[in-house]
Amino acid sequence: MGASFWLILVVVNDVAAFMPPQQSSPCEVVQMDVFCNDKNLRSIPDKLPPGIKKLDLSRNLLQNLTQEVLAVYTSVHHLNLHSNKINFIQPGIFKTLTNLQVLDLSRNNLDAFAALKKDVGRLTSVESLDLSDNGLYTGMSDYFLRDAPALMNLSLDGNSLTKIDKSTFAGSSALKKINLHNNVILEIKEGAFESLSNLSELDLSMNSITCITDFNLSQLKLLNLSKNSLELFQAIDIDTEYELLYLDLRENKIPYFPVLPKMNRLMYLDLSRNRLRGVNISDTAEESSFKDQDGLSKSISQQDLSQLLYLDMSFNQIRSLPSFFFDRMMLLETLNISNNCLETFSVGHETPLNSLKTLDLSFNAMQNLSFEHNTLLSLESLYLQGNYLSSLDSSIFSRLPHIRELHLQQNYLTICESQPQVSHGCVSFSSMPTLQYLSLSVNSLEVVPQYAFYGSPLQVLDLAGNPGISIHKYAFWGLETSLTLLTLKENHLQSLNTDLSVLINLRFVDLSINRLTSLPLLNKDSSIEFLNLRNNSLVTLEYNTVVVLEGTLKTLYVSSNPLSCCSNPRFLNMVQASNVKIPDLASVTCLDSKNVEINIANVLQDHCKTLDSKSLNILIVVVTSVGLIVVLVVAFKLCHMKRRRHSSSFKA
Numbered sequence: 172m173g174a175s176f177w178l179i180l181v182v183v184n185d186v187a188a189f190m191p192p193q194q195s196s197p198c199e200v201v202q203m204d205v206f207c208n209d210k211n212l213r214s215i216p217d218k219l220p221p222g223i224k225k226l227d228l229s230r231n232l233l234q235n236l237t238q239e240v241l242a243v244y245t246s247v248h249h250l251n252l253h254s255n256k257i258n259f260i261q262p263g264i265f266k267t268l269t270n271l272q273v274l275d276l277s278r279n280n281l282d283a284f285a286a287l288k289k290d291v292g293r294l295t296s297v298e299s300l301d302l303s304d305n306g307l308y309t310g311m312s313d314y315f316l317r318d319a320p321a322l323m324n325l326s327l328d329g330n331s332l333t334k335i336d337k338s339t340f341a342g343s344s345a346l347k348k349i350n351l352h353n354n355v356i357l358e359i360k361e362g363a364f365e366s367l368s369n370l371s372e373l374d375l376s377m378n379s380i381t382c383i384t385d386f387n388l389s390q391l392k393l394l395n396l397s398k399n400s401l402e403l404f405q406a407i408d409i410d411t412e413y414e415l416l417y418l419d420l421r422e423n424k425i426p427y428f429p430v431l432p433k434m435n436r437l438m439y440l441d442l443s444r445n446r447l448r449g450v451n452i453s454d455t456a457e458e459s460s461f462k463d464q465d466g467l468s469k470s471i472s473q474q475d476l477s478q479l480l481y482l483d484m485s486f487n488q489i490r491s492l493p494s495f496f497f498d499r500m501m502l503l504e505t506l507n508i509s510n511n512c513l514e515t516f517s518v519g520h521e522t523p524l525n526s527l528k529t530l531d532l533s534f535n536a537m538q539n540l541s542f543e544h545n546t547l548l549s550l551e552s553l554y555l556q557g558n559y560l561s562s563l564d565s566s567i568f569s570r571l572p573h574i575r576e577l578h579l580q581q582n583y584l585t586i587c588e589s590q591p592q593v594s595h596g597c598v599s600f601s602s603m604p605t606l607q608y609l610s611l612s613v614n615s616l617e618v619v620p621q622y623a624f625y626g627s628p629l630q631v632l633d634l635a636g637n638p639g640i641s642i643h644k645y646a647f648w649g650l651e652t653s654l655t656l657l658t659l660k661e662n663h664l665q666s667l668n669t670d671l672s673v674l675i676n677l678r679f680v681d682l683s684i685n686r687l688t689s690l691p692l693l694n695k696d697s698s699i700e701f702l703n704l705r706n707n708s709l710v711t712l713e714y715n716t717v718v719v720l721e722g723t724l725k726t727l728y729v730s731s732n733p734l735s736c737c738s739n740p741r742f743l744n745m746v747q748a749s750n751v752k753i754p755d756l757a758s759v760t761c762l763d764s765k766n767v768e769i770n771i772a773n774v775l776q777d778h779c780k781t782l783d784s785k786s787l788n789i790l791i792v793v794v795t796s797v798g799l800i801v802v803l804v805v806a807f808k809l810c811h812m813k814r815r816r817h818s819s820s821f822k823a
């Protein structure tokens with residue numbers, strides 16, 4: 172064996188010795204694509220196969236792009252020079268690369284080249300150019316863009332431009348998409364983009380723009396101005412149809428609703444994280460130039476947003492919204508007004524918002540909420556958490572024919588028994604055939620009455636954080652086949668008198684942070700896979716419950732309970748066997764027969780046997796002592812008799 176090993180080693184060594192010297196090209200060739208990335212190259216390899224289409228030289232150490240080598244590869248369509256150290260480009264080098272369509276020069280040192288004030292020359296056929304992360308200052312991009320007739324897609328992301336001049340894009344008039352994200356743009360000169368008749372996407376996010384007035388780029392489809400310092404956005408007042416579909420104004424300092432193009436087809440408007448206090452389009456003190464049909468100056472936005480699908484005004488300071496604000500938003504599907512200061516919200520039949528699918532009013536200061544009949548007919552998800560809702564019309568949610576999710580946590584609601592004849596400040600959650608998700612956690616709920624959810628096929632029910640809640644025996648009646656997740660965490664429950672095993676599809680149960688001393692018995696229909704029993708008063712689990720759980724349980728949390736190590740060996744066995752995952756096992760302790768706290772994973776049979784052997788010892792001692800006494804007594808009696816016999820014989 173040792174001999175053959177040496178033989179193989181010698182052979183391998185010989186083969187290596189006779190290999191031809193390493194190939195001149197370290198690159199990987201896959202059909203017409205050549206990958207020379209991450210190779211510490213200082214120059215472009217010169218013996219690549221002819222006719223290559225794609226050349227990836229990213230993440231190398233190239234510094235100078237000179238004619239000699241590159242000019243050979245005229246067939247290249249896609250040249251990737253991302254993450255090199257390029258600081259010099261021989262002017263005119265790209266002129267001869269007549270097939271080059273995609274050129275990636277991102278993450279280089281092109282500011283050094285631009286400082287030489289030389290043009291790269293004509294980008295004959297380049298359609299997509301990436302100049303991101305090159306430390307370019309204002310005006311430096313000109314040296315790359317002066318003669319780029321085919322350029323459609325340009326990225327200048329992550330540079331240091333402060334101003335866009337009228338001339339900046341003059342040499343690249345075919346541009347469709349410009350990315351100027353993450354610069355320090357303060358100023359855009361009039362006419363900088365107007366000549367780009369095909370421009371459809373403009374990303375100016377993360378800059379320092381304070382004000383857009385006379386917005387005139389009717390050709391744009393997407394305008395991203397998020398993360399600037401905008402205080403004003405105003406379109407020019409002309410009868411031109413704008414193509415704009417997406418307008419992102421998130422994270423600015425806008426105090427008034429923007430003045431949008433008069434004729435627009437806007438679908439998506441994000442105004443979140445601004446300083447809106449309402450939907451006034453200007454300061455009421457100052458006359459607005461925006462007039463409605465009657466020629467009256469309007470102060471509240473009532474613009475044509477008839478194509479709008481998505482409106483996000485979350486994280487502002489809006490106190491109230493006039494209902495006519497939504498008048499023309501017939502197609503609106505998503506409305507997010509979370510994290511504002513609304514005290515009330517109502518939907519009336521004049522503005523029924525019947526296309527709305529998602530309504531988020533969470534984290535406001537709402538006390539009142541009303542939806543009239545035949546409104547919100549498409550609503551599926553309603554977010555109302557973090558408000559002050561207490562007394563609502565009891566059938567307010569039952570009237571929503573497509574409601575699927577109700578997020579009502581952190582309010583002060585009360586649950587009605589099914590089909591209340593009269594409402595007494597409670598809200599009904601029964602007979603809602605589309606409802607699947609309901610959270611009523613942290614509502615100071617006192618009772619969950621019987622049949623509370625009857626006729627509502629809930630899959631998820633969250634009742635956590637209602638300390639002292641009393642759950643009626645038949646509270647979950649009607650959820651037998653639908654419920655899969657139930658949370659009763661942090662409720663101060665001392666017992667649970669509902670039979671969880673009738674909920675035959677229940678797989679996820681959270682009973683943590685309660686005061687349960689026992690689990691309700693489970694029968695074999697139970698299908699619980701995840702059970703959280705952390706922080707209760709459990710000493711053990713019933714033998715039969717353990718038998719049922721063994722068949723289905725995958726994950727169990729059981730730490731922070733006064734468990735006994737020995738009272739149910741089957742439970743101990745389940746915990747110690749590896750087929751149930753116990754993520755908190757390291758902190759699950761129990762008391763052994765000597766009342767010593769030990770980690771449950773370390774419990775051995777001996778810990779529980781000690782009690783038996785000790786009593787056995789006592790028993791042995793007792794039995795032995797009794798036996799000894801008996802023997803002694805018998806011996807004494809015998810002795811006595813003998814003596815008597817002796818004496819009698821003596822007498823005789």
Ligand SMILES: *[C@@H]1O[C@H](CO)[C@@H](O)[C@H](O)[C@H]1NC(C)=O
Binds near residue numbers: 234235259
């Ligand atoms: C790059 O070109 C400059 C002059 O243009 C020259 O000084 C320098 O040595 C060249 N560097 C490399 C790595 O070829």
Ligand SMILES: *[C@@H]1O[C@H](CO)[C@@H](O)[C@H](O)[C@H]1NC(C)=O
Binds near residue numbers: 299301326
């Ligand atoms: C434009 O360029 C960016 C980055 O270079 C790229 O991710 C994107 O796919 C390109 N888009 C088109 C339409 O070529």
Ligand SMILES: *[C@@H]1O[C@H](CO)[C@@H](O)[C@H](O)[C@H]1NC(C)=O
Binds near residue numbers: 346
């Ligand atoms: C704009 O796009 C159209 C269609 O793609 C094209 O014919 C036209 O030449 C482009 N305009 C410019 C200025 O490149």
Ligand SMILES: *[C@@H]1O[C@H](CO)[C@@H](O)[C@H](O)[C@H]1NC(C)=O
Binds near residue numbers: 352376418419
């Ligand atoms: C706008 O840009 C930000 C990045 O700054 C991005 O997260 C957001 O998705 C963009 N918005 C749109 C509508 O594309």
Ligand SMILES: *[C@@H]1O[C@H](CO)[C@@H](O)[C@H](O)[C@H]1NC(C)=O
Binds near residue numbers: 385387407
């Ligand atoms: C708006 O743009 C059009 C061309 O798109 C131009 O004719 C008009 O003069 C511009 N108006 C202003 C006020 O810049």
Ligand SMILES: *[C@@H]1O[C@H](CO)[C@@H](O)[C@H](O)[C@H]1NC(C)=O
Binds near residue numbers: 448454455470
């Ligand atoms: C909005 O305008 C109305 C008058 O149209 C005025 O009463 C109200 O105070 C204004 N709200 C804000 C926040 O400026």
Ligand SMILES: *[C@@H]1O[C@H](CO)[C@@H](O)[C@H](O)[C@H]1NC(C)=O
Binds near residue numbers: 485507508509554
């Ligand atoms: C509403 O906006 C907030 C904050 O931007 C966000 O966290 C939440 O997910 C949004 N709501 C919906 C339903 O998308």
Ligand SMILES: *[C@@H]1O[C@H](CO)[C@@H](O)[C@H](O)[C@H]1NC(C)=O
Binds near residue numbers: 514515538539
């Ligand atoms: C809420 O409604 C009650 C009566 O239903 C009314 O007294 C109260 O003023 C309303 N609160 C708000 C903020 O509209």
Ligand SMILES: *[C@@H]1O[C@H](CO)[C@@H](O)[C@H](O)[C@H]1NC(C)=O
Binds near residue numbers: 684706
């Ligand atoms: C159990 O939960 C209560 C309430 O959250 C907490 O105060 C206590 O520290 C927890 N006990 C343990 C042992 O984790």
